[in-house]
């Protein structure tokens with residue numbers, strides 16, 4: 001949605017109400033609805049103290065989340081404040097606690113599609129996939145396992161790597177450890193690793209752990225030993241894959257896009273209510289709602305709501321889609337489905353006219 005068409009709506013509303021004091025309310029209502037539409041998308045990272053939220057926050061801050069042109073703000077809190085948000089990333093570590101269950105059974109903003117649950121510190125678990133599956137079962141929603149600190153260490157400066165306290169990952173040291181006699185028994189605990197009799201200094205080994213955790217170091221050593229020709233980039237990419245961070249980013253990204261798209265649905269709903277209350281702005285609002293942009297936005301919201309793609313292609317494809325959604329609207333029992341099917345039908349018809 002371009003800001004220009006929203007500006008046009010604001011201007012038209014202002015023009016239609018100039019000099020009529022009773023219309024200040026209408027103009028303010030439209031302004032508020034537009035401000036709500038354009039405010040930044042808030043991603044709230046929540047969970048108990050010490051679960052590892054800060055690493056998850058660092059990961060989310062290291063990427064550009066697409067919010068259809070809106071700013072995205074990510075912040076962290078411990079679940080007690082009631083600030084408004086668009087997307088909730090709930091972080092757990094280890095076993096699910098009753099606090100987690102209670103929080104997630106009635107998350108503050110409702111709708112579970114706004115919530116992504118992650119099980120971090122996966123590097124400390126023997127079987128992260130099994131632990132995540134157990135947590136998913138308990139919480140009755142998908143729980144994504146992630147090695148938060150390792151992924152954050154890899155991301156802070158791209159794949160170059162930078163630990164929490166700004167220590168960067170020295171691949172030469174990782175290679176030196178891989179070339180040494182360090183064995184699986186030395187990688188069981190941090191103490192054992194630091195005590196191992198190898199040439200890489202203790203301080204340097206600590207820096208590696210600081211950056212990507214012991215498990216990250218162990219995984220990198222494995223990769224380098226198994227694929228001796230692997231470049232630093234290849235090895236780091238493989239470690240990044242093992243952290244599970246991609247699935248977390250994909251889930252958050254989907255939730256952010258959905259939040260951005262639902263802003264249009266909210267805007268259109270507010271505008272319709274404003275129209276019903278204030279006759280003087282009806283013309284301006286209706287002409288906006290009939291614009292190509294607004295019809296396309298409604299279509300995107302509807303496609304998202306119904307979980308279907310928007311088909312593009314030949315005129316015939318578009319005609320078929322328009323007919324199909326008209327039919328589905330007529331057959332729909334549920335009013336949300338009917339409204340969305342109609343929006344899709346209208347959208348396809350509009351595509352034909354362009």
Ligand SMILES: Nc1nc2c(ncn2[C@@H]2O[C@H](COP(=O)(O)OP(=O)(O)O)[C@@H](O)[C@H]2O)c(=O)[nH]1
Pocket residue numbers: 047048049050051052053054055120121122123124146147148149150213
């Ligand atoms: N092993 C491991 N430790 C982690 C991970 N994430 C965080 N930690 C550690 O857990 C502790 C609490 O982390 P922090 O992010 O500050 O927790 P917060 O209170 O939820 O923000 C710190 O000592 C972190 O180093 C992780 O993925 N793996």
Ligand SMILES: [Mg+2]
Pocket residue numbers: 053054076
């Ligand atoms: Mg923190």
